[in-house]
Amino acid sequence: MRFFICFGINRQFHSLEFAQRLLWSEGRAILKVGIIGGGRVGSRLAASLREAGVLVGITAASEQHSAQLAQQFGVPTTDNAKLWQAADVLLLTVPDRLIGTVAEELAQSVTPAAKVVLHVSGSVGLEPLAPLAQLGAHVGSLHPLQSFAGGNTKLAGVYMALDGDSEAQDAGKKLVELFGGKAFSVPAEERAAYHAAACICSNYAVAVEAMAAQLMARWTGSNEAAWEALLPLFKGTAANLQATQNPAAVLTGPIARGDVSTVAKHLAALPADVIPAYCSLGLATTSLALANGTIDENAADELRNLLGGYYG
Structure with missing residues (x-):
């Protein structure tokens, strides 16, 4: 050929x-x-x-x-x-x-x-x-x-x-x-690991947004309105990600600040079926915040103990 x-x-x-x-x-x-x-x-x-x-x-x-x-x-x-x-x-x-x-x-x-x-x-x-x-x-x-x-x-x-x-x-x-x-x-x-990375980026992002919309629908009246309410936040995050070469650098929120109290309030308010996903993602976010230097090891340990206790 x-x-x-x-x-x-x-x-x-x-x-x-x-x-x-x-x-x-x-x-x-x-x-x-x-x-x-x-x-x-x-x-x-x-x-x-x-x-x-x-x-x-x-x-x-x-x-x-x-x-x-x-x-x-x-x-x-x-x-x-x-x-x-x-x-x-x-x-x-x-x-x-x-x-x-x-x-x-x-x-x-x-x-x-x-x-x-x-x-x-x-x-x-x-x-x-x-x-x-x-x-x-x-x-x-x-x-x-x-x-x-x-x-x-x-x-x-x-x-x-x-x-x-x-x-x-x-x-x-x-x-x-x-x-x-x-x-x-x-x-x-290495194809399985490669494909897993792609699924985390795309499929799991969809699952997370659907989970957020389901929670938000409690106050907006429908999943459609919930997603309409959340979409500007998602687009803002996507814009921040598009503007950087390091996705970890745009992390915000209570875990990035080491705000253990707010995370504890989240866990107390969330439906039981959402808690495992929240804790699993929270533990990954804790590691990210520690690597970014926005929290110290003491704050990371507090967050791990809190999230791990609920998740385990």
Whole structure:
């Protein structure tokens, strides 16, 4: 497989012009990309690939959905076996639990070829792609560190974790550059820890905000009004985080001040089902405040004793 190598690239590489320089040569695409999986992630990546003119097809779980996606992205209606023949690189954007199944079914229906196959899971290793590796494919993963909950999700500036053999990672880097992202490597044995960090940042933040809204609804009359009331506070915190390179530096609140009395009042007032989460987060916040130097070891011990007593 041939790749067009670019060096000294200007950071404004998310433009269509850059994508064409990167993946086109003498008026023809030299990296043809197909997508298996027509959900949010697959559709968003397909939009960027279509813009760059390198998308050769996209399939979904049903023929009807595949036909709809083909029409949406202006590519021929196809199936997985034909897509294998047409593409240099295949992105598997199916749910994690289906990666192995799709790889096995594909391996049984195609002929050996040195394709590149990348799944987009953050937590799954490369083992599910083994049937395709046995056919001579170069296998790996490309995981955008981004939430695809809906809408035209931003890809520019997003870090994207790569794994796989050298050919798979080379292809992954080209795609990351096309998307306007930033490539970095996460080895297979560390994928679980990497994915946990992503879940803490995104999923757990959502859980915490939902918990806060549920508490606030007691006074606002509904969860919707509660979130409307809390949203400016959340946006202010997000703005502070966006303005710093060290999230710990923007910590505020009673634990950051060593205000043990206020924390004790919180614990006395909270519903029993919220206390474990409050204490667990409080203990982590205590360590953060101590590292920041806003509290001393004595205050940290008081907070640990208080929170640990309720949590234990």
